Amino acid sequence: MDDLHAINEALNRKAGRKLIPSIGVSLSLVTIVWASLAFRREVFVVLVVVAVILGIREIVRAFSLVKTFISEPALVIASLILVVATWRGGVAGLAVATAMSLPILLVDLLRKGPNGFVKSATATSLVLIYLPFLAGFLLLLARPDDGLSRVMTFVILVSCNDTFGYLVGVLFGKHPLAPTISPKKSWEGFAGSILFTIAGGALSFHYLLHLHWWIGAVLGLMVVFTATSGDLIESAMKRDLSLKDMGSILPGHGGILDRLDSVLLTAPALWLALEIVRRYL
Structure with a gap:
């Protein structure tokens, strides 16, 4: 038992976060998403709203x-x-609402x-696009x-990218992918993401x-690039x-934004890809 604990602690140090709570939170979120869509889709809408509002609070x-x-109140509205x-x-509703907001x-x-108008206006525009607009594609x-x-x-595609990139990176990672942005990410982990997300x-x-x-x-390969890019953007x-995490609400992950980073850029890409497939293939 002590050996297992020592191995777990070593993995936690190398990954930069706690492995077991991270897996538990991920499985819980997947279950909640599935249940909300399986029984009443409006519940899923509420989940997205809650996630966006919590994300706005963190980024503010x-x-x-x-x-x-x-x-914060204006962005929530x-x-x-x-x-x-x-x-x-x-x-069309998403586009018009964003253009008006x-x-x-x-x-x-x-x-x-x-005073400070340009900074506030730029940050406000970023948050509007980054959170409610991109989340709208969910x-x-x-x-x-x-x-x-x-x-x-x-969910499967993003989970494959995040989970197996994380595990392969922890176990075999030696060559940093973006050392100045996310030192824990490695080319080995990126290769693991590609392999398992394609599968x-x-x-x-x-x-x-x-x-x-x-x-x-093909779309699995696309998701590797969108999800990894989203992760790196949030890390930057x-x-x-000068923050380690955007929050602490999710054990093993950090804040809501630390969980949404790969989701936000992937949602519009996958939606567009599925629309193209539906119309032309």
């Missing part, structure tokens, strides 16, 4: 450390509008005066009749979406803000 707190003001518009109007948020910042994946299969395929894509597309396995393999934000 993070930007406050560098004296950049972002209006805008997020709720985007969610409703997306769920009821699809991609951005100028309103900028006008709202005028109440603070000109809702677009869930809207069709086969929304459960689409979202679970998405996960082929299997999920065949058995869940009933599409050609090779389409899933944290390093610029």
Whole structure:
């Protein structure tokens, strides 16, 4: 038992976070997502809203450390509008709601005066696009009749990328992928992500979406790049803000944004890919 504990501690040190709680949280989140879509899809909408609001709270707190003001209430209201518009109007509703929300948020910042306006306006625009807009594509994946299969395929692809990249990196990682941005990421872990996400894509597309396995393999490769890019973008934000994690709400992960990093960039890419497949293949 002591040997297992020592091995676990060694893995935790190398990975930079606790392995067992991380796996437990990941499995719990997957179960919650599946249950929400399997029994009533509106519950999934509520989950997305909660995740976005918690993410906004984290990023507002993070930007406050560098004296950049972002209006949390205004962004929460805008997020709720985007969610409703997306769920009821699809991609057109998401686009129109985003286009309307951005100028309103900028006008709202005028109440603070000109000092720091450019910083606040830039940060506010970033948060609007990064969180509620990109998260809106999760809702677009869930809207069709086969929304459960689409979202679970998405979950499988992102989980394969994150989990096996993490495990292979911890066990075999020696060559840093982006040492100045995310020192724990390695080329070996990246190779593990490619291998297992391609396999996960082929299997999920065949058995869940009933599409050609090779389409899933190709899109699995795409997800490796979008998910890894999302992870690196969030890591760059944290390093610029001198933070280890965006929060502490999820044991073994950190904050909500630390869990959403690979999700946010992958959702629009997979939604677009599935739309192209549906129309032309």
